Amino acid sequence: MLKTLLDRLRPATPVRIDDQMWRETLTSLPFLLRLDEGERQQLRSLAQQFLAEKEMAAAGDLQLTAAMQVSIAAQACLPVLRLGLDGYRGWTSIVVYPDEFLVPREVTDEAGVVHEYVEPIAGEAWDGGPLLLSWADAQSGHPDANVVIHEFTHKLDMANGDADGIPPFDRRLHPALSARRWRQALSDAFERLNAELDLIEAEIPPDIDPESPQADPYFARLPLDAYAATDPGEFFAVSSEAFFVAPQRLRDAFPDWYGLLAEFFLQDPLAMAKA
Ligand SMILES: [Zn+2]
DSSP: OHHHHHTTOEEOOOOOOOHHHHHHHHHHOGGGTTSOHHHHHHHHHHHHHHHHHSEEEEOTTOOOOHHHHHHHHHHHHSTTTTTOGGGGTTOOEEEEESSOEEEEEEEEOTTSOEEEEEEEESEEEOTTSOEEEEHHHHSOOSTTOOHHHHHHHHHHHHTTSSOSSOOOOOTTTOTTOOHHHHHHHHHHHHHHHHHHHHHHHHHSOTTSOTTSGGGHHHHTTSSSOGGGGSOHHHHHHHHHHHHHHSHHHHHHHOHHHHHHHHHHHTOOHHHHOOO
């Protein structure tokens, strides 16, 4: 599977970030506007280091320009602005697809029958392997979602094993964080979201297919995208997107969980927001 997905890749040309490209990157990513000048400088230097350490490659017919690479680097480095690039160690490749791409899946049902199918996805982070992104989805068109932050927080989470929603804590940077405190806040918030989702699903009239766009207004009442209810790993990744891109709703719904995310990322997007 790795081979079929990766054999048509073209390595990207190495980039340096010049002033104009950096200005354009900041303008195209509105959630970076809350950063002050010092933080922007710090993000730029991290992004530069990131581009030197990681290898990007284009899949399909994508022309992977320098501006695209800088945009991905800037978004990827926001969660680790205070943590540094160490959280992304142990793997190097980022594969960028022009649009959603198909990934072969295999599931075994309760009767033991194996079903094979392909799933169109916008991004995926493989444990110890590459991170895959769709450029169409990575361009921050959505006001409260961000596929780059989503996949890179999975990578942070995987730095200590499975994507279980519990990333590694650093004794020096996170003296007050413990896996116990984290697990408690995560499971409280996760269970509440699932309970709200159950109520909403029960309310959807039988003539509306829950997978159809007609059901969207029901799910829009959830404080987080319903995908967060999949498992604790997805809950962490989806909350991290909201934390950086649309933090107000997340803090209103899950103040304790928001507080822990701020403690982990060593950033508080609402406190940093410029009036
Ligand atoms: Zn995910």
